[in-house]
Amino acid sequence: MTYKFSKRVPDPKNDAVGDILKAAADPKVTSFAGGLPAPELFPVQGVKAAADKVLDEKGPAALQYGSAQGVPELRNVVLKRLEVEGIHTTADHVMIATGSQQSIDLTGKMFLDEGDVVIVEKPTYLTAVDVFRSYGARFVGVDMDEDGMKMDSLEEALKNNPRARLIYTVPTFQNPTGRTMTLERRKKLVELADKYDVMVLEDNPYGAIRWEGENLPSLKSLDKTGHVIYMGTMSKIFSPGLRLGWVVAEPKLLKRYTMMKQSADLHTDSFSQYVCAQYFTDNDINDHIKKITALYHKREQLMMSAIDKYFPKGVQHSNPEGGMFLWVMVPGVKDSKELFNAALKRNVAVVPGDPFYGSDPVPGTFRMNYSNTPEDGIVDGVKQLAAALDEVMSEPATK
Amino acid sequence: MTYKFSKRVPDPKNDAVGDILKAAADPKVTSFAGGLPAPELFPVQGVKAAADKVLDEKGPAALQYGSAQGVPELRNVVLKRLEVEGIHTTADHVMIATGSQQSIDLTGKMFLDEGDVVIVEKPTYLTAVDVFRSYGARFVGVDMDEDGMKMDSLEEALKNNPRARLIYTVPTFQNPTGRTMTLERRKKLVELADKYDVMVLEDNPYGAIRWEGENLPSLKSLDKTGHVIYMGTMSKIFSPGLRLGWVVAEPKLLKRYTMMKQSADLHTDSFSQYVCAQYFTDNDINDHIKKITALYHKREQLMMSAIDKYFPKGVQHSNPEGGMFLWVMVPGVKDSKELFNAALKRNVAVVPGDPFYGSDPVPGTFRMNYSNTPEDGIVDGVKQLAAALDEVMSEPATK
Structure with a gap:
């Protein structure tokens, strides 16, 4: 049947990000595409103790x-x-x-x-x-x-x-x-x-x-x-x-x-x-935040030095003082999707820049997340991505 | 400052239900107004065991x-x-x-x-x-x-x-x-x-x-x-x-x-x-549902028999085979709010019928919840409500 949707409902064909994240979820793929925290730092035991205490002391209110x-x-x-x-x-x-x-x-x-x-x-x-x-x-x-x-x-x-x-x-x-x-x-x-x-x-x-x-x-x-x-x-x-x-x-x-x-x-x-x-x-949340910060810093440094080492000349990236993301700008790329596809062929995923723009996307941009990938995966992934960039940047423009 | 809200935002003055539930939350008040389950039946220990198991076995995924x-x-x-x-x-x-x-x-x-x-x-x-x-x-x-x-x-x-x-x-x-x-x-x-x-x-x-x-x-x-x-x-x-x-x-x-x-x-x-x-x-959820059903049935029976005993002649109510609510129709009442106020004066709360109608409210109606009130509270509350109804039904119409 055909549904009469309101004007608000997007066409599922436009779920570009959904498609990217789905591709990135393949266990073969090193994904810099998501925006996930490092799960190894989740305070599982602390949450367990808190859940037990809440249920013991105010169970009915919590439910x-x-x-x-x-x-x-x-x-x-x-x-x-x-x-x-x-x-x-x-x-x-x-x-x-x-x-x-x-x-x-x-x-x-x-x-x-x-x-x-x-x-x-x-x-x-x-x-x-x-x-x-x-x-x-x-x-x-x-x-x-x-x-x-x-x-x-x-x-x-x-x-x-x-x-x-x-x-x-x-x-x-x-x-x-x-x-x-x-x-x-x-x-x-x-x-x-x-x-x-x-x-x-x-x-x-x-x-x-x-x-x-x-x-x-x-x-x-x-x-x-x-x-x-x-x-x-x-x-x-x-x-x-x-x-x-x-x-x-x-x-x-x-x-x-x-x-x-x-x-x-x-x-x-x-x-x-x-x-x-x-x-x-x-718990002291500041202690916990310090651990998160130290790990993400280490991963960011690793990613940036691998980028500086392996990416083709002319590629620029941001230099964040915190957070979870790097932004990369590749000169001479007309279509960010091409970039994404070349990377995915090499089992690496990033999010191409287009959907981040409310209007007028800037081609050749993409986002990389470093918080969710263990250190060895970061270096290998950047190497593969560098190869993909080499390919895309050296190709004659297709349009 | 004055905010430029979208057309969707309701006037907070129209939060009639919010006001009713706030009045009903007074600990002095026996509230038949809400729609809350009986908290004494929440499976607190079962949830605790489940939470512990989840955190032990798949903590990172759960967080x-x-x-x-x-x-x-x-x-x-x-x-x-x-x-x-x-x-x-x-x-x-x-x-x-x-x-x-x-x-x-x-x-x-x-x-x-x-x-x-x-x-x-x-x-x-x-x-x-x-x-x-x-x-x-x-x-x-x-x-x-x-x-x-x-x-x-x-x-x-x-x-x-x-x-x-x-x-x-x-x-x-x-x-x-x-x-x-x-x-x-x-x-x-x-x-x-x-x-x-x-x-x-x-x-x-x-x-x-x-x-x-x-x-x-x-x-x-x-x-x-x-x-x-x-x-x-x-x-x-x-x-x-x-x-x-x-x-x-x-x-x-x-x-x-x-x-x-x-x-x-x-x-x-x-x-x-x-x-x-x-x-x-x-756990066997059907066992748990049986306990809930038995308790609500008992409370519903108690509420209906108290209504039949104490409410003025002519008041009608629904006769549900399950669930959490009774609907009461009082003849000759022009304004459901009057009813609510008379009840609240006697420390009993119900929800007057008006907000349940998308259009053309029927006056003299109200909703009573029986799942959330212990048995003694039900009988006392119905008695007080009966007195309020007596008052409202015997008053000459004010408009």
């Missing part, structure tokens, strides 16, 4: 329906994480979401009508593009350099797009580039959001995983007018399997989030919220 | 990102539950959702454009109305009697509404009425859905909790053309705190659900999916 805003114990844990980001606030400003993805979804649902504009980094987090598009958004991309979004380009975009409703940014160790926005630009961004009266969605999944440079204040901590909505997650510092994220906003705005959240899934998993809160109470 | 379609072990558990409903299918027809609420949300998002019509029972599950409204739906209510939706009224609605995109129904132990649709009407509904080419969303959270009468086949099991989307949940037979529901549809349609689900929250909590699957593997 019962809960409030849409989230378990108070976990909201208090979040407040401590927010302190690190320079955000000094109270639990009535915090809502627990079913992972960061839900925070993005609810924000799109709340702020976007058909034809509204979302201003994004160029490139940006691809699944955010999918979500905003499902609410009828158009995208305006803002140029970046190694210091993040360019502010003159942002102001231009704001000036030219009166229907801009949202600036979506990952200011620290951005996905996909690994780049971090400077303090000066952060201040300017907050100022522009106020000047043009546009909301900012600050997405900070990776900020805690820093091995170099100084912590920079979050946009939210610089915001005096309430234009910045901050979102964070447990996925990179604890576990992504427990779908736990948070939205931080003024109580008046948070009330709407809570209503929309209730419509979306009533509330986030009670059991996982209690278990996570218990784990954070009984 | 890692997972697939949008859900953990295979849990989808296999769901297949066994579906057999009970007469649905003989395969795991590629099943997607795990973050509770039933998400199944409803995704369905609304996928099938409804602004101005489309959803056909609902009159009355219907109130949070479904909220969700569908957030996608711009209009509602057409179909009259019910003790045998469920009236089929002549449904056909009339289908004939008159070419923009009908969805029939939403809770055919068994309906929320809020506790009524069950007869086999004959089930067959007719499926036939009409095919004839008018309209999708059916069959929501079956309570079907397993039956103490009287025969199991009836699900609409999905009667459907030969793929018009019925079936949804179920762990909330009433296991735990609602672990947000676990499922959608059953043709693989072609399920692929779209999976894409929309990925946009909404990437995937459902991995840890909870594994724990639930482990619990179902190591």
Whole structure:
């Protein structure tokens, strides 16, 4: 039968990323394509102890329906994480979401009508593009350099797009580039959001995983007018399997989030919220973050030195001070998919750049993840990828 | 500041149900307002054993990102539950959702454009109305009697509404009425859905909790053309705190659900999916369902006999063969809120009928939940409610 779908439903043929991840899941393939944490560092024993304690001490509450805003114990844990980001606030400003993805979804649902504009980094987090598009958004991309979004380009975009409703940014160790926005630009961004009266969605999944440079204040901590909505997650510092994220906003705005959240899934998993809160109470999360940071740093260094050694001349990459991703730019490639296919033939997967662009993809770009591949796989994978690049770069252009 | 919300965002002043549940949460109040399972029956020790086993045997997988379609072990558990409903299918027809609420949300998002019509029972599950409204739906209510939706009224609605995109129904132990649709009407509904080419969303959270009468086949099991989307949940037979529901549809349609689900929250909590699957593997869920059924039956009998004894003459109530709710109809009441307030003054809460109607509320109706109140509370609460009804029914109409 033929279904009469709403305008929001994408054609499954366009699930390019799904297809990539499926190809990358082949056990033969060394995948730099995903964005997964290193599973060997998951605090399995700590979670077990926390789960036992929660079930012993508050079993019925952990298995019962809960409030849409989230378990108070976990909201208090979040407040401590927010302190690190320079955000000094109270639990009535915090809502627990079913992972960061839900925070993005609810924000799109709340702020976007058909034809509204979302201003994004160029490139940006691809699944955010999918979500905003499902609410009828158009995208305006803002140029970046190694210091993040360019502010003159942002102001231009704001000036030219009166229907801009949202600036979506990952200011620290951005996905996909690994780049971090400077303090000066952060201040300017907050100022522009106020000047043009546009909301900012600050997405900070990776900020805690820093091995170099100084912590920079979050946009939210610089915001005096309430234009910045901050979102964070447990996925990179604890576990992504427990779908736990948070939205931080003024109580008046948070009330709407809570209503929309209730419509979306009533509330986030009670059991996982209690278990996570218990784990954070009984363990020093900063010790754990240090271990994650050390391992990812080692893997990043290894990947970058292998790239510098084996990749053809002219290939550029970002140089992140933390997070999980490298961004690679290959000159003279017309079609990023060609790159992907050449790599896959050699059993290596990356994500070609196109889907990371809300508009006007830059060919010859791709994202590499280093957090999820053991050290020997990194070197071998980069060698194979280098061979694929040699092939693609030396080929005469096919169009 | 003033926010520029999308058209989807409801006014927080309209959160009538939120206000009711907040009032009902006062520990002084005997609440028949919620829809919560009896927490004393949650299988806390079984969940603890399952959680320990999952973390010992597949800890990293349980804490890692997972697939949008859900953990295979849990989808296999769901297949066994579906057999009970007469649905003989395969795991590629099943997607795990973050509770039933998400199944409803995704369905609304996928099938409804602004101005489309959803056909609902009159009355219907109130949070479904909220969700569908957030996608711009209009509602057409179909009259019910003790045998469920009236089929002549449904056909009339289908004939008159070419923009009908969805029939939403809770055919068994309906929320809020506790009524069950007869086999004959089930067959007719499926036939009409095919004839008018309209999708059916069959929501079956309570079907397993039956103490009287025969199991009836699900609409999905009667459907030969793929018009019925079936949804179920762990909330009433296991735990609602672990947000676990499922959608059953043709693989072609399920692929779209999976894409929309990925946009909404990437995937459902991995840890909870594994724990639930482990619990179902190591325990006989039918034994557990028997305990739930026995307790709810006892409470329902107690509530109905107290109602028959204490409520004023002329008050009618439904007579469910299972589930969690009674529906009460009070003659001569113009304003259901008046009823609610009179009850709350006596420290008893119910949900007045208005929000359960997609359109044209019937005054003097309310929903009573019996699953969540211990036996002594039921009798005392009904007595107080009877006094409130006496007051409201004897008052001269104020308008």
